[in-house]
Amino acid sequence: MRLAALLLLVVSPVMGQGISMVVSGPGVPVESGSRVTARLTLLNDSATELTRTFPDKLTGRMVIGHQEWNVELQLRTDGEAAEVRVLAGRFVRREYEFTLPESAVGRALVELTEPAGLNPIVIEILPPTVIAETATKKESRLVRFLKDGEAKGQPFDAGAFFKQHISGYEPFYFIAGTESPNAKFQVSIKYQLLNRESRLAERAPALAGFHFAYSQTSLWDWNGESAPFFDSSYRPEMLYLWERVWGGKSTDWFRIDLQGGAQHESNGKGGADSRSLNIVYFKPTLTLGKPDALQLSLSPRVWVYAPDLDDNPDLEDYRGYVDLRTVVGWPKGLQLSAIGRLGDDHNRGSLQLDLTYPMMKLLAGSFSFYLHAQYFTGYGESLLLYNERGDSFRLGFSLFR
Numbered sequence: 482m483r484l485a486a487l488l489l490l491v492v493s494p495v496m497g498q499g500i501s502m503v504v505s506g507p508g509v510p511v512e513s514g515s516r517v518t519a520r521l522t523l524l525n526d527s528a529t530e531l532t533r534t535f536p537d538k539l540t541g542r543m544v545i546g547h548q549e550w551n552v553e554l555q556l557r558t559d560g561e562a563a564e565v566r567v568l569a570g571r572f573v574r575r576e577y578e579f580t581l582p583e584s585a586v587g588r589a590l591v592e593l594t595e596p597a598g599l600n601p602i603v604i605e606i607l608p609p610t611v612i613a614e615t616a617t618k619k620e621s622r623l624v625r626f627l628k629d630g631e632a633k634g635q636p637f638d639a640g641a642f643f644k645q646h647i648s649g650y651e652p653f654y655f656i657a658g659t660e661s662p663n664a665k666f667q668v669s670i671k672y673q674l675l676n677r678e679s680r681l682a683e684r685a686p687a688l689a690g691f692h693f694a695y696s697q698t699s700l701w702d703w704n705g706e707s708a709p710f711f712d713s714s715y716r717p718e719m720l721y722l723w724e725r726v727w728g729g730k731s732t733d734w735f736r737i738d739l740q741g742g743a744q745h746e747s748n749g750k751g752g753a754d755s756r757s758l759n760i761v762y763f764k765p766t767l768t769l770g771k772p773d774a775l776q777l778s779l780s781p782r783v784w785v786y787a788p789d790l791d792d793n794p795d796l797e798d799y800r801g802y803v804d805l806r807t808v809v810g811w812p813k814g815l816q817l818s819a820i821g822r823l824g825d826d827h828n829r830g831s832l833q834l835d836l837t838y839p840m841m842k843l844l845a846g847s848f849s850f851y852l853h854a855q856y857f858t859g860y861g862e863s864l865l866l867y868n869e870r871g872d873s874f875r876l877g878f879s880l881f882r
Contacts, residue, residue, distance in 0.1 A: 499527025500567065504539070504593060506602035513606050514583035519554055519591075522574045525567035534564045535575045541593035545585055545606075552591060554579045581606060608773045609812075646673040649881030651696050652818070652835065654853050656877030662702040662711040662863075665855075665875055669696035671720070690721045694742075700863055712865040718744035736768040743787075748864045755792055756864045758800075760784040778808040799824045799860045799867050813839065816882060824860065831859025837882045853879040 501524045511517050521539065525531050539554040554577035556563065565573045585606050593599040651669035658664075671694040675682050682689055699713040720742030729736035741764070747757035762784035770776035783803045790796050801824040810816030815838050823830040834856045840848035858872045 499525055499529070499531055500533055501526060502596070502599065504599050504602055506591070506604050510605040510607050511581065512609050513581055513586050514609060516578055516580050517604065518557070519577050519579075519602060520574050521577060522572050523565070523567055524572040525569055528569050530569055531567050532564065533567060536596055537563070539577055539593050539599065540595040541591060541599075543585070543589050543591045543604075545587045545589045548585070550582055550585065552579055554593075583609075608771075645677070647671070648673075650694050652879055653881040654835075654855075654877060654879035656853055656855050656875035656879075657703070658873055658875035660873060661704045662700040663875075664701035664703055665699070665873075666701070667696065667698045669881070670694065671722075687723075690723050692720050692722055694718050694720055712748055712750075712863045714746055714748055714864045716744055716746045718742050720744075732771075734769065734771055736766075738766040738768075740764045740766070746864070750865070754865060756796070756867065757792055758790055758796060759787050761787050772812060775811055776809070778806075780806040780808075782806075793867070796867055797825065799829045801825055801830070814842065818882070822859075822861065829860050831857065831861050833857045833862075835882070837879055840878075849880075851879045851882055853877050853882075 503522050503524070505520045505522065507517055507519070519539075521535065523533055523535070535556055537556050541552055543550045543552045557576040557578050561575070563575075565575075567573050581604075586608055587606060589604045589606055590601055591604060592601045647670055649669065650671040652667060653669055655666040656664070671692045673689065674691045674693060675688045677689055694717070696716040696718075697713060698716075700711040702709055702711045705711075720740060723739040725736060726739050727735075727737040741762065743759070743761050745757070745759050748755070750756070762782050764780055764782040766778060766780040768776055768778045781803065782805070785802070786797060801822060804820060804822040806818065806820045808816060808818045815836075818835040818837070820833045820835075821830065822832075836854045837851040839851050854874075854876050856872075856874050860870055861867045862871055862873065863869075
């Protein structure tokens with residue numbers, strides 16, 4: 482405590498009357514475009530208790546080489562009062578947050594001009610990539626809730642906790658064309674089963690790879706009487722995802738991920754229209770190209786049917802035992818995805834092409850979806866008609882690709 486006080490005294494006092502104020506940065510490299518936290522510390526170097534109020538915001542500029550941005554750091558209250566009592570010889574600290582520009586990469590100097598007299602801070606900004614967690618990582622709301630409970634002002638935010646663990650899985654889109662069935666939509670999410678900030682995750686980090694996933698693809702016949710749903714495919718699954726087995730750093734031009742799981746698929750119908758299957762699969766993914774440049778991704782998937790296909794014994798003739806998803810394009814730009822599947826016979830496969838472009842690049846990032854065009858040819862677009870060949874072209878939008 483005394484050592485911290487001596488270090489803080491080096492900074493010029495900006496509040497006067499026994500209070501000094503100093504700003505500290507995140508202390509570890511951060512990603513461009515991410516939300517960054519800085520800390521403002523009030524130090525009472527007088528012999529009496531003093532009362533002060535943290536400013537609502539800190540303003541200034543951030544400089545990297547010849548580039549310059551205006552910055553505004555907002556006070557993060559978390560239910561804590563801005564006005565505080567600072568005991569003699571002690572300090573009180575609050576957090577401020579701001580969002581880094583996506584174009585900011587390098588060693589940034591943040592010079593704060595309001596309030597006057599604050600010290601500058603240096604932030605190391607890297608291109609979008611996963612930054613290794615450090616011991617200085619602040620506690621989440623969940624951890625604080627488990628430690629302190631509701632009584633100490635740390636309510637558990639169930640919505641925020643849910644968003645921490647849910648993510649996109651397969652592409653998430655709504656598209657439509659002129660031929661029946663006109664519309665096609667797909668929803669797909671995965672949920673991480675292990676709390677990343679738990680003691681179990683710290684002791685056995687490999688368990689963080691377990692996820693539950695759910696995907697649904699539906700064909701909607703707008704031309705039909707009462708616009709019925711033609712067919713749907715429901716796909717719950719349990720999977721294990723091992724990301725960045727090899728490579729994946731901002732300086733690497735390649736990355737390898739591994740995934741395995743068990744998936745059930747059915748169309749929810751009965752009688753002669755019933756279709757169902759269960760597979761156990763393995764899927765490696767190789768990505769070539771740096772995170773901010775043109776990339777090529779290859780994801781072959783192989784599977785076995787478990788148990789046998791009693792309801793539709795010839796389904797494997799059309800579905801086969803392997804498919805390949807190829808993606809080429811820019812992570813922040815145009816992308817083309819191709820999914821090819823080969824049945825037991827070479828002429829019973831299918832090919833699906835998806836072309837997407839982020840609307841976030843237009844109108845100053847006002848929209849948060851992608852333009853989406855899809856072409857399908859071959860067998861199996863519908864689980865109901867898995868043994869009938871078809872061709873379709875549809876346009877629409879996607880939320881995740």
